[in-house]
Amino acid sequence: MSRLRIYGIARTRAFRALWMAAELGLPYEHLPIEIGEAGARAPEFLAINPNGRLPFIDDDGFVLFESLAITLYLAKKHSLGTLYPASLQDEARAWQWSFWAICEVDRGVNIWSLHAVRLPPAERDAAKRDEALKVIAAPFKILDAAVAKQPYLLGNEFTVADLNVAAVISRAIEMDLAAVPNLKTWLTNCLQRPAARKALALKNKADSETSPDVTRRIARINRL
Ligand SMILES: N[C@@H](CCC(=O)N[C@@H](CS)C(=O)NCC(=O)O)C(=O)O
Incomplete structure (x- = not known):
């Protein structure tokens, strides 16, 4: 079992974490959960990320939310001096x-x-x-x-x-x-x-499988 778990369907801001994991060549488990009550706001996921938003990660027990905090953390942990600046x-x-x-x-x-x-x-x-x-x-x-x-x-x-x-x-x-x-x-x-391109393939697949009802829900929940 991989130690890094990335939560969030790739059409969401989870795309950012998935791209970084691919840049770093990390093994990870992707849990493509949905936004809202059917996913991130279900009790089992609220217990991990009380914001009820995506993405979040669990890196061997270390839980982190905010997509760009996640990419910065992973880059610094695995690529200091290359993807993550040294100075x-x-x-x-x-x-x-x-x-x-x-x-x-x-x-x-x-x-x-x-x-x-x-x-x-x-x-x-x-x-x-x-x-x-x-x-x-x-x-x-x-x-x-x-x-x-x-x-x-x-x-x-x-x-x-x-x-x-x-x-x-x-x-x-x-x-x-x-x-x-x-x-x-x-x-x-x-x-x-x-x-x-690897992360985009996941995102594009998720986009293409998203029904108009879900897109409407995304617009409503995110007030967009
Ligand atoms: N600033 C946060 C925003 C997270 C966010 O709003 N995620 C959206 C999906 S892309 C979400 O979960 N929306 C559903 C909701 O707010 O219930 C980040 O970058 O991680």
Whole structure:
């Protein structure tokens, strides 16, 4: 039995943890539980993560929630000096980009994706979609400028900073990114990594198996 358990169906933010586990080549057990009462809010899972949200992990008895805390933890544990920066300043930059992604673009990309792609066409709210695009336009310009001068966020090498930001905005790959060409190239490169493709295969499969009812529930529960 593997010591690392990753909880959460791959269509959720569990995708971020699954991508990191693949980058690190870790053996793990994936428990693809659903959001809400049928999954993360069932008593047995609330007993592990009282937030009732996904993802969370159990690493040999060590329980952790928050998707990017999970990726940072796994990278530092297994890839210090490679995927996880060794210097104090680069570590801080990895945190900076991770917090930035959660605060500036996570919700906007999710709203856009639901109202541009994932909800049945008749139920998409164009006003929500357009407002989300407005909210993410300025931060996307910041990211575009950051990857215009160097291939990756911390320099020449792909690190946890790239994984975290690219995983948060992965659904933006379906947007028109003509206004941010450097972001588009960088995101494409990140998502073409073999580990990303493995995690994306799980995510795409979960997406394709998701019924409109579940997508509606996702929009309602997450207030998107
Ligand atoms: N900041 C958290 C957000 C977790 C979150 O909201 N997860 C969603 C799925 S992607 C969820 O579980 N929503 C259901 C709910 O809130 O009940 C993280 O990054 O892990």
